[in-house]
Structures are given as structure tokens and as C-alpha cells.
Amino acid sequence: MKNQITCCLAGLLLLLAACKKDDTPTTPKVYRFNSSIQVDGLTRTYTVNLPPNYYEASNLSLVIALHGGGGSGAQFESTNNLTPKANASGFIVVYPDGTGVINTWNAGRCCGSAMNNKVDDVKFISQLIDKLLADYKINPKKVYVTGHSNGGMLCYRLACELSNKIAAIAPNGCSMVMSTPCNPARPVPILHMHSKLDQHVPYQGGVGNGVTGISVPPLDSVFTVWSGKNGCTNPNQLSFSNSSYSLTKWLSCSNNSSIHFYLTNDGGHGWPGGLPGGPSSDIPSTAINANDLLWDFFQQYQLP
Template structure:
């Protein structure tokens, strides 16, 4: 009997999305630039029609106050997890607030769902209806990047992507299928593969044709996508995915390991085996006692969470990783 694997990722993201929070022109349609190319700051919502059936898809883009249409600007694409939304992951991670300080654009695409809630992605092996109908979410996210590049002065050598959970799975898949487009990628609480159904063989993303630097974050108490993988949810081990990516990136098999906060936070870095070899860096941060949740981002009064994180913030750490890398322009490109 065929059984579809569905990851119960919680309703917190959906509730968060209902509350919403934003800057400037929250929810307004994406405006046209004035004759000089200037755009007002704020967070704007755009609708795209995709696929043969013209499915209505949405995304939001945050424009920092410092945006200058005469200066190529980095773009960070942030993919929410299942049962969340683009607006929900914005509030959770606070990438828009960071963009105001650092001067990058942020895009928040939405998966498909019901009445604007319970949204999810087809990441190749998960999740829900998007997987069942074979939705081309890689193509949709690619369209989002195209659209933002049409309107804004995006630096094509500094396009980054990061996702949480189901969004992290899609980030893996997008980076594997479009490595030429990303300068670096990030995954939080995600796996690079698993079983589409209980009675099927495991599947994982293909090897990227060119290296993509990658940073990952995972809680060791995550029981939704366990660090060691899990027969119950069908996900492959997290470390296996990082080793797969490191090998594809030309890095040494064994990472350099550093322990922080008395061993509660462990930082692994895959580097070149010797100075004569290249390696697109791969990094993994693990947090003892942390579950299936974004580490840091939105401040709060949760003392238990603060005690587990020891001041660690995945949003800040991801951006500090991303900003180190540029994608070489395609031959014949600018």
C-alpha cells in the first residue's frame, strides 16, 4: 500500500503569517520605478502566473531604504518551511531588518496552500500536494529571481538563497539544478533527500554541475527532521548531505571542527585538502538541545531558547557567510 510521507511541521508559521509585520508599504503591489530608476522603500507583493495552467503564485520583496538603482545590489531569496508563508518567515528570521542595515534586497516567495495558509513546496521528495502534483517550484523560484532582476538593479554575481525545513530542501534542489545562478546557499533544519513514500527508495538532490558554497544550521533535538535521519519521516542524515555537497565542491572529506559555548554549539568547516586545490566552502552549525526551529532572528523573551542559543543568530551568520562569495559571471556576460 502506497503511503505518502508528510512532515508535520507545526502551525506556528501560519499563525505568525496572520499577524504579519512589516516596513513601509507592506503588501502594496510592486511599483514601477520612476524615470530615474528610483523605488520607494518597503515590502511589496507581486503575483506571477506560472505553468501551463497559469497558476497564481505570489512573492514579497523587501526594498531597503538605502537601495540605489545606480548600484548593483545583492539579493537574498528566503524560502519558508511547510505550513508557513513568505510573510511568516520574514517575521521569524528578520532578514528584512538585517537588509536595512546591510543594504541588500530580500525576496520571500510563497509555496502553495489553502486560503493563503499551510503553504509548502515540491522539493523533489517532499512535501504534500506540491509534491503529489509535480509542481515546478524550482521553476517558480527562478521566475521570482527573473522578475526581481527586471525591476531592480540586482547584482547577478551576488544572488543568495536560504530556506528553512521544506524550504531548505527546495534550496538544496534549486542550488543543484541552477548552481550557475547562486553565489552561495543556506539550509536551516533541512535534509538533502529522503523517501517520497514509505514504500519507495530514498532520493536525494543531484550533484551540482558547478560548486556552490553552502552553510547549514541544525538543532540536535530536532525530531521532525532528525540530525541522524529517521525511518519515521524518511529523511536522510543531515551530515550525509553536507558531506555529499562538500565532495561536489572539491573539499576534503573530513571537516575542521570547532566547539563553542562549552560544546553546545559545534561549527564544522569543509576546506581544501591542500593549498593547491580549490574548494567552495561548506559549513555546518549544530546546536545542542535545539529543535525544529530557526535559530535566532526574531528577538523574544523565551529564556530557555536564549540559554540554548548562547547568542547565536542564524540570520546574521548566514549573511556573514554569503557576503564572502560572488558568482563568476557567465562567459560572455557582464
């Protein structure tokens, strides 16, 4: 009888232990983070979106998406549809915010209070990359930057000054407006998207109808600079053209880099395949999809 009681008690204890283990709450998996870092006395904010496979994956790619002048990370995310692409394709996307009452980036000769106050946005993005690499499961060789308008301008400045941390860039609806010589430490692959109908930042250069009030260089001159920086020996080759868009490539570049230029015949100053940036913004091009193009392009490159 004593042995039976002992066995029953032992079985009951095992059952209770099993129940306790099953009832232990698990830490919920979080996929969205709003955070900030301090840079030069300024609180710099950003939003992180992790893909659904994040907690089972490793060595993920990071895409930093820079909004246009007057926008914000939240606004850019809501109109470019890049987050659904990131979730489907399994990469991390981060949306930083510019500075000022009207958010802008200091891209050199543009734009707004960020330029006037000499805000060091290159330093911000550099420290942001360091923070993200420390906090998340990111492959440091697979960090990429994309951006629209003023954000695209900053893409070019980052390529000039932060090429040791950024594998490739994909600017849209912008030009390069450096105020100092561009001296990248390595060739930088570039995918540029633009509309012929963009009157805010004309692809042929000059002063657009936007609030920047500056004259931007024509894209031909920008690509001439970068084909030289990238050591391209097969420049300016028309790869494809139809009634909707053309694709020009600069190939045979150093370290297998390249430059791809998509020029659409429709749309305006908007994110191709996305939504208008605001109530009075241009209707974006439907001839190409920026998110598909940039992700296909980025996957071809990584830092040495």
C-alpha cells in the same frame, strides 16, 4: 518707466517659475512590494523588501528566503527577523510563497501537495530570479537562497539544479531529499544550521515527528555528497566547539567554495535567533544568530 515695468514683470515670471518648480510633487520612494508571476498556470506570489539605501545604491545582493512547510512568506518574515538585518546591512530580501491549502515546496521527496502535484518550484524560483533582476538593482552574481525546514530542503534542490543562478545557500533545520541525482553545474558554498534537539527533522536522519512522514537522510551523508560535488580535499574538520554549539567545516574545495555546519545544543525546530514559527512551535536556539551567520557567509561568495 516702461523699462521698470518690464523688469518687474520679468522678475515676477522668474519668481513664479521657481515656485512652480519647488512645488512639483516628487515620486515617493517605495520599499515594499507584493507581487506575483504566472508559472505553469499558477499565480506565484512573493514580497520584496528593499533596504533604506536602495535608491542611492547599485549592484545590491539578493537573498531569497523560503518559509517552512505550512508557513508563508509573511509568516517567515515575521518570525525570522531577516528584514531588519537586510535593512541594516543593505541587501534585498524576497519572501516567496509555496503552493497549496497548506503552503509547501516540492523539494523532491517532500512535501505535501507541492510534491504530490509535481509543482515545479525550481522553475518558479528561476523565473522569479529573472524577474527580480529585471525589476531591481541586483548584482546577478550575488543571488543567494536561505530557508527553513521544507524551505531548506528546496535550498538543496536549487543548489543541485540551479547553481548557475545561485551563488550560495544557507538552509536550516532540514535535510536533502532529492528524488533524482544531484548534479550541480558548479561547486555551491553551503552554510547549514541545525539543532541537536530538532525532533521534526533529526540531524541524525530517520522519521521525525512532523507531518511529512518521510525518512530523511542523516546530515553526515548529505555533507559527504556535497563535499564530493564541491571537490573538498580537507573534509569534516571540527573548527569550534563549546557547550552551546559546534562548527564543522569542509575546506580546500573547488572554486574556493566551502561547507559550514553549525550544530547547536539548544533550541529545536526553529530559526536560530528568531521567534517561534507558531503558537506550538519549538523555541529557537539562542546559541547562534542565523541572520548574522548567513550574511557573513554569503558576502564571501559570488558567481563567476
